[in-house]
Amino acid sequence: MIGLKKHTQVAFSQSPGRVSWEILNKDKRTRISFAILLLIIALAILAPIYSSFIAHTNPFVSSLDASFNMNGKTVQVLQPSTQGLGLGVTPIGPTWKFNHYFLGADSQGRDIVARILYGGRNTLFIGFVSSLLTMFFAILIGVIAGYYRGFIDNFLSRILDLIWAFPVYLLAISLSVVLLTSGLNFGFIHFGAGSLALPIFIIGMVYIPYVARPLRAQVLSIRERDFVKAAIGYGAGNSNIIFTEILPNVLPSALVFFPIMVALNMLTESALSFLSIGVQPPSASWGTIINDGLALLYTRPLVAILPGLMIVITAAALNLYGDAVRDALDPKLNTRIIK
Amino acid sequence: MYSKKNKLFKVATISLLITLVSSLILSTNVKADGNSLPAFDKSKAGGTLKLVAQSAAGTLDPKINYTAQYWQLYVATYDGLLAFKYASGPEAFKVVPDLATAMPVISNGGKTLTFTLRSGIKFSNGQPVTVNDVKASFERVFKVSGPTAGTFFNGIIGADVCLKTPATCKLDKGIVVNPSTNQVVLNLVSPDDAILYKLSTPHAAINPAATPGKDQGTTPIPTTGPYMYKSYDTNKSLILVRNPYFKEWSHDANPQGYPDQIEYDFGVTPTAAVTAVENNQVNFMFDQIPADRLPEIGTKYANQAHISQLTAMWYLPLNVNIAPFNNPKARQAINYAVDRNALIKIYGGANLATPVCSILPPNFPGHVDFCGYTKGATPQKPATSWTAPDLDLAKKLVKESGTQGQPVAVVVADDDVNKQMGVYLQSVLNAIGYKATVEAISGNIQFTYIQNTKNKVQISVTQWFQDYPAAVDFLYVLFGCASFIPNSDSSINMAGYCNKPLDDRMKAAITLGAVNPTAANAQWGQIDKDMMADAPTVPLFTPKQLDFISSGTKNYVFSPQNKMLFSQAQLK
Numbered sequence: 001m002i003g004l005k006k007h008t009q010v011a012f013s014q015s016p017g018r019v020s021w022e023i024l025n026k027d028k029r030t031r032i033s034f035a036i037l038l039l040i041i042a043l044a045i046l047a048p049i050y051s052s053f054i055a056h057t058n059p060f061v062s063s064l065d066a067s068f069n070m071n072g073k074t075v076q077v078l079q080p081s082t083q084g085l086g087l088g089v090t091p092i093g094p095t096w097k098f099n100h101y102f103l104g105a106d107s108q109g110r111d112i113v114a115r116i117l118y119g120g121r122n123t124l125f126i127g128f129v130s131s132l133l134t135m136f137f138a139i140l141i142g143v144i145a146g147y148y149r150g151f152i153d154n155f156l157s158r159i160l161d162l163i164w165a166f167p168v169y170l171l172a173i174s175l176s177v178v179l180l181t182s183g184l185n186f187g188f189i190h191f192g193a194g195s196l197a198l199p200i201f202i203i204g205m206v207y208i209p210y211v212a213r214p215l216r217a218q219v220l221s222i223r224e225r226d227f228v229k230a231a232i233g234y235g236a237g238n239s240n241i242i243f244t245e246i247l248p249n250v251l252p253s254a255l256v257f258f259p260i261m262v263a264l265n266m267l268t269e270s271a272l273s274f275l276s277i278g279v280q281p282p283s284a285s286w287g288t289i290i291n292d293g294l295a296l297l298y299t300r301p302l303v304a305i306l307p308g309l310m311i312v313i314t315a316a317a318l319n320l321y322g323d324a325v326r327d328a329l330d331p332k333l334n335t336r337i338i339k
Numbered sequence: 340m341y342s343k344k345n346k347l348f349k350v351a352t353i354s355l356l357i358t359l360v361s362s363l364i365l366s367t368n369v370k371a372d373g374n375s376l377p378a379f380d381k382s383k384a385g386g387t388l389k390l391v392a393q394s395a396a397g398t399l400d401p402k403i404n405y406t407a408q409y410w411q412l413y414v415a416t417y418d419g420l421l422a423f424k425y426a427s428g429p430e431a432f433k434v435v436p437d438l439a440t441a442m443p444v445i446s447n448g449g450k451t452l453t454f455t456l457r458s459g460i461k462f463s464n465g466q467p468v469t470v471n472d473v474k475a476s477f478e479r480v481f482k483v484s485g486p487t488a489g490t491f492f493n494g495i496i497g498a499d500v501c502l503k504t505p506a507t508c509k510l511d512k513g514i515v516v517n518p519s520t521n522q523v524v525l526n527l528v529s530p531d532d533a534i535l536y537k538l539s540t541p542h543a544a545i546n547p548a549a550t551p552g553k554d555q556g557t558t559p560i561p562t563t564g565p566y567m568y569k570s571y572d573t574n575k576s577l578i579l580v581r582n583p584y585f586k587e588w589s590h591d592a593n594p595q596g597y598p599d600q601i602e603y604d605f606g607v608t609p610t611a612a613v614t615a616v617e618n619n620q621v622n623f624m625f626d627q628i629p630a631d632r633l634p635e636i637g638t639k640y641a642n643q644a645h646i647s648q649l650t651a652m653w654y655l656p657l658n659v660n661i662a663p664f665n666n667p668k669a670r671q672a673i674n675y676a677v678d679r680n681a682l683i684k685i686y687g688g689a690n691l692a693t694p695v696c697s698i699l700p701p702n703f704p705g706h707v708d709f710c711g712y713t714k715g716a717t718p719q720k721p722a723t724s725w726t727a728p729d730l731d732l733a734k735k736l737v738k739e740s741g742t743q744g745q746p747v748a749v750v751v752a753d754d755d756v757n758k759q760m761g762v763y764l765q766s767v768l769n770a771i772g773y774k775a776t777v778e779a780i781s782g783n784i785q786f787t788y789i790q791n792t793k794n795k796v797q798i799s800v801t802q803w804f805q806d807y808p809a810a811v812d813f814l815y816v817l818f819g820c821a822s823f824i825p826n827s828d829s830s831i832n833m834a835g836y837c838n839k840p841l842d843d844r845m846k847a848a849i850t851l852g853a854v855n856p857t858a859a860n861a862q863w864g865q866i867d868k869d870m871m872a873d874a875p876t877v878p879l880f881t882p883k884q885l886d887f888i889s890s891g892t893k894n895y896v897f898s899p900q901n902k903m904l905f906s907q908a909q910l911k
Contacts, residue, residue, distance in 0.1 A: 062766035064681035080688045081634040084641045087691065087885070088633025089684045107630065107685070107759050108766070181778065193748075194776050276753075281762050281777055282769070295755040297610070299631040 020252075023328040033320035040314055044124055047117035054098050055111050059118055060282040063109035068100050077101065077109040090299045106292050106303050115292075116307055119284035124314070126200050126278075126285070127266030133204030134261055138211035139254055143246055145212075146219025147238070157216065164209035172268060175202045176277035194280040199272060203265045210264075211257050215250055222249050252329040259325060263318035270311050286311050374428035376896065376907060379587065379595040383894070386910030388598035391607040391615060392625035393754050394783035395573040400555040401541045402476075402485045403829060406786060407804045407902065408625055410541050412603070415596060415906040416562040416579065417544035420454050420473065420523065421535060422592040423807075423900040425907070431898035432808050434535045437592035438468060438545055438563065439523075442535075449530030449853045456521040461584040462547055463567035470516035473523050475548035481508040482552030486790075486829035487806075489821030491537040496526045502821075506552065532852030532859065536807030565596040565906055573783060577603040596906030597894070605783075609754060613887065616643070622892040622908060626782075627756040628885060633687050636887055645886040646691070647897045650700045651804040652813075653686070655764070655877040656789070656833035658797050663742035663773065670874035672740065673798070674712035676733035676771050677764070679725050682879050685759045692880040694725040698813050698867050700881045704856075705810035705863030711871055718872035733771045743772040750789055750799040752782035760800050787828040792835060799833065802882070807900075809852070810863035815845045818875055836875035841866060 024030050051059055066077040081088045091105040103112040145156040163171070179198050184191040191197040222228060223246070231241050272278030273287025281288065286307035293304025396408035401417050404410070414422075422437035424430055436442055438460060443452035460468045481488050481501035489502055501508035515524040527534065537543060546560050559568030565585045569578040579601040587595045607615065612624035613632045617640060628636060636644050657664040657673065664670050679694030686692050693701065696710030711718030714727040737743050747768050751761035761777040768775035780788060789799040806812045816822055820842045822832035844866055852859035871878075886903050888895055893909040 060766075061770065062681070062763045064684050064763060065678060078684050080684070081637055083634070084638035085636075085644060085646065085690065087637030087644070087687055088630050089688045090631065090634060108762055276758075276779055282765060294610070295629055295759070296631045299634065 020328040024324060027324045027328065029320050030324040033317040033324065036313060036317040037321065040120060040310070040317075041124060043117055044120035047114065047121055050117055051111065051114040055102070055114050056099065057111040057114055059110045059114035059284065061110070063105075066109050070095065070097070070100055075100075077105050091296065091303075093300060094302065103302055103306065104300055106289075106300075107295055108292075112289075112303055112306065115284045115289055116286070116310060119286045119289050119307060120310060120314075122196065122279050122283060122285040123266055123269055123273075123287070123311070126196065126203065126269045127262045130200045130204035130207075130265045130269070131258060131261040133200065134207045134211055134265065135254055135258055137204075137208045138215055138257075139247075139250065141208065142212040142215030143219050143242055143250060146216040147223055147242055147246060149220070149223075153216070157213075160209040160212055160216075163206070164213070166206075168206050168210075168268070169271065172202055172206045172272055173275065173277060175206070176272055176275075180277055180280065194283075196279065196283070199269055199278045203268050203272070206268075207261060207265065211254070211261065215253060218250055218253055219246055222246055256322065256326040256329055259318045259322035263315040263322070266318070267311065267315055374426045374430045376425055376590065376594055378590065379597075383909045383911050384595075384597045385599050386597075387600040387602055388623070388892075388905060388908050388910060389621040390601065390603045390623045390625060390905070391612045391621045392603065392605055393608055393612075394781055395571075395577065395603075395605045397573070397783060397787060398554050398556050399559055399568060399571050399577070400483065401544045401546070401560065402480055402483050403554050404541075405486045405829070405831060407802075411902050411905065412566075412577075412579065412601075413541035413544065414564075414901045414904070415593070415601075416564040416566050416568065416582075417541055417546070418563045418593055419538055419540070419543040419545060420456070421539045421543075422589075423539050423898070424591045425594050425898070425901075425904060426591070427896050427898055429899070431900040434539050435589065435591040437539075437589060438473075443525070447526075450527045452525040452527070452534065454523040454525070456523055457588055458521055460563060460588065462561035462563055463582040463584055464547070464561040465584060466547055466561070468545060468563060469548075470518050470521055470523050472545050472548045474510065474514045474516050475550070476545045477514050477543070478508045478510050479546065479550060479552055480542060481505045481510075483554055484824065484827060484829055485542055486822075486831045487537075487540075487542045487816070488829075489824065490816045490819055490831075491540070491542060491806075493821055494527045494529060494531045494534070496528055498528075508552075529850050530853035531849055532856060533807060533809040533811050533849070536809055536812075540806050564593050566601060574605065576605060579603075594906070597909045598906070601905055609756075616887050616889050619889045619891045622889045622910070623903065623905070624887060626754055628687065628887060629755045630685065630687055630759075633691075636885075640887070643888055643890060645884075645888070645895055645897060645903075647884045647886070647899065648702075649804065649882055649884045650703050650808065650899065651802060652695060652698070652700055652881055653682070653692075653800070653802050653879040654698075655798055655800060655879065656817075657874065657876055658795075658833070658835055659875050660792070660835040661795060661797060663740065663745045663747060664797060666740040666742055667873060668736045668740035669742045671712065671718070672733040672736035672771055673768070674871075674874050674877050675729045675736065676767050677877055677879065678728040678767070679880055681763060682760055685756060685763060686880065686882065687756075687885070690883075691885060692882045694880050695878045696721075696725045697871060698817070698876065698878055699810055699863065700805075700813070703805075703810065703813070704808060705814075705860040705867065707864035707867065709868055709871075711868075712874075712877075718868075718874075721868070730770060737772040745773055747773045747775045747797050748778050749775060750778045750780065750785065750794075750796050752785040752800070753779040754782055757782075757785075757800055764798070764800070789833050790830045791828050792825045792830065796833070801833065805900075810860060810867075811845070811849055811852070814863060814866055814870065815849065818870060819845055834875040836870075836873075838870070838873060841870055841873075 067074050077092050078089045093104040095101050141156050145153040183193045228245050270287030273285045274291045279285040279288050289307040290304050296303045396406040398404050401413050418437045420439040421434050424433040424435045439454040443454045482505050484505050495513035497510045497513040513526050557571045566579040567582040569580045571577045609626040609629050615621040657670045683692045699706040708723045709721040710725045711721040713722050713725045714729045716722035749761045749764045751757040758779050765775040765777050789796045818836045820837035823835050824830040848859045848862040896904045896907045
């Protein structure tokens with residue numbers, strides 16, 4: 001009977017996946033957000049090319065005594081004040097020349113553009129990988145708890161409740177403070193104190209309940225549906241039912257969650273890095289660059305503003321994309337009707 | 340009989356000589372230039388002096404706290420038998436009688452100092468100050484294992500036992516008191532040329548005898564000065580109000596203060612503090628001014644900025660007991676690698692600091708111009724001053740030391756300037772072959788954290804401001820064996836450096852200083868050179884003090900000994 005149902009769908013209309021894909025493709029929000037994301041990802045990937053072949057600078061090395069030649073003059077990257085009492089040293093501002101500190105330097109004499117590009121790599125990478133981690137565990141817990149119910153559900157749900165009872169940022173900060181000094185040693189898992197894996201692990205973990213709880217509720221509902229009862233009646237095994245009946249019905253929701261989680265995790269990473277408990281120096285992320293820029297707000301505000309703008313644009317694009325995915329996958333919305 | 344008389348004569352002669360020499364030391368180090376404070380003007384008193392800092396400076400206990408931040412307050416709250424004069428200019432290094440009626444009578448070859456305690460002085464809780472309080476205060480230095488117990492006061496008879504068993508410390512032979520005559524006799528094991536200075540520091544303050552023999556933390560101890568502590572919350576503020584029992588007994592030692600109240604607020608970032616001072620919302624900010632605010636202060640607010648020379652140093656203590664800096668070549672490597680000028684840029688520029696290679700600051704007793712760790716120089720053939728780093732030599736030394744690739748954590752305070760220095764040092768350490776990380780921790784605890792061997796700090800960024808103008812305060816206090824107390828927050832020898840032959844030479848220089856300060860200073864200069872050959876630290880630069888005060892703050896007085904004298908600030 002199950003086979004017949006699928007066959008009937010294919011015979012009389014396009015598959016739901018095909019419908020969703022077409023809706024997604026025709027949505028302007030998808031195109032715009034996808035183009036923005038693609039551009040940002042491409043720029044981040046090209047960071048080493050920019051720093052090595054265009055700017056000729058290493059954005060992870062302090063260059064406090066650096067100078068360069070511009071228009072026949074030697075220009076210091078960190079420029080001492082010559083007015084009044086002669087106090088303070090200010091990093092060079094934008095030169096608008098790609099080969100010489102296009103957008104200026106930070107307090108360590110490092111090229112801001114190169115830092116932002118490299119920072120984008122870390123921010124996006126952490127956001128993406130930690131979201132995968134979140135989704136993996138959220139789906140695993142949600143499906144097991146929702147499908148098996150009873151004691152297993154109670155046990156897993158209480159753990160989720162316990163984690164969710166902590167304010168997310170407070171929990172992330174607490175974990176970061178502890179783990180960033182000592183690293184993480186858990187059985188065969190070992191992450192060093194400055195490893196990128198630590199923020200990925202911390203951010204990935206704290207958001208699991210956010211995704212797992214609604215997925216569990218959905219599984220509880222799906223489990224009561226006729227096609228699942230029929231599968232049970234036919235004597236299908238638990239793993240067979242989970243993989244062939246439950247998961248395919250849960251995955252669209254998970255797909256809707258994913259871009260939103262990437263945006264959320266990226267913001268969390270930036271917040272932790274801003275508080276110096278995320279990505280550790282000399283590595284950069286947009287959060288650490290904002291932190292660096294705080295010390296230059298009065299003389300070189302671009303150092304803090306630019307990575308902030310990058311975060312806003314990327315998070316907005318991801319949310320826009322997430323909305324479009326939700327609309328495309330939601331069977332209750334009128335927009336699903338292809339005209 | 341004859342021999343006894345002869346001995347007495349000799350002792351009397353030596354005592355007289357010591358007294359004369361001591362006076363000479365003080366008068367040579369301190370040239371009176373007429374910068375004493377004018378008499379108290381009651382019409383200008385009143386108001387609340389508002390101070391801000393990013394963080395509190397830990398315990399309020401004057402026997403334990405060893406921070407410039409709170410010593411600046413202690414001079415307005417606590418008194419010792421002696422004090423550094425309340426004055427500006429070199430006059431501020433002069434030692435004057437405080438709770439003692441006069442300078443001590445020095446006898447017994449410089450080993451006995453006799454004081455007479457002033458009568459009629461009360462603590463802020465109304466109790467009279469007695470000679471028993473004096474004795475108890477010195478015993479308490481040991482009971483709380485104060486950071487200077489082993490360096491400032493280890494020469495008192497009985498101190499050796501107290502250092503071993505602090506809880507039951509008794510100085511019955513070292514401090515002999517007579518309540519009927521108010522006499523206090525301080526007996527030393529050997530003459531100490533810096534004892535008068537040491538007795539003028541807050542660690543020698545007189546507190547009530549009933550003060551418990553443990554760190555009082557945030558609980559204020561009754562004071563004798565013009566102000567007392569009303570409340571202390573390390574996360575919020577420290578409030579000082581007038582001491583109702585204070586009556587000025589010595590204008591030179593501790594004059595009446597002008598503000599009615601002093602409020603120290605914590606949790607204010609340096610950037611916010613600058614803005615608050617500019618807007619006249621607070622009178623003074625403690626922290627280092629962020630580099631990006633300096634240009635505007637140097638131009639728009641130049642008349643509110645006060646730059647003064649300091650006898651101090653910013654330095655990197657290298658833990659000589661754990662890897663990689665338990666290897667002398669690794670220590671020499673980092674000395675060669677660090678670009679002092681780069682760090683001065685972070686600090687605020689060449690007008691605010693001078694690069695150094697020696698432990699004793701320039702123009703300090705015993706200082707010799709030398710630099711063994713600059714391009715083209717070696718500890719054996721030093722240059723006269725630092726010119727440039729030598730990264731190639733540093734890399735070579737790291738390779739030779741076999742410490743290449745080892746992890747190194749740089750521990751810094753979490754303010755902007757220190758963090759930036761940490762990032763720079765990380766970059767340098769990575770460049771010469773280490774795997775460096777930066778640990779920025781709250782300034783409230785960083786200073787004590789880096790002292791405790793339990794925390795296994797390899798390298799840190801810190802500062803040292805003179806306690807008194809003598810070489811012993813830099814070399815012996817910071818790098819003497821007695822200053823190294825494992826597992827203690829009060830182990831000011833952060834490098835954990837204990838070189839017995841050098842330590843013996845320092846002790847000999849201390850004794851020599853009591854009779855021949857010039858010869859002693861020559862020895863200190865050589866000790867500085869020999870110690871730096873062993874490189875337990877990386878001296879970075881001698882800073883200048885930049886005080887930024889609000890336009891509403893009048894009568895700014897800077898003492899090179901005690902920095903800005905808060906009690907003399909006028910708000911009317």
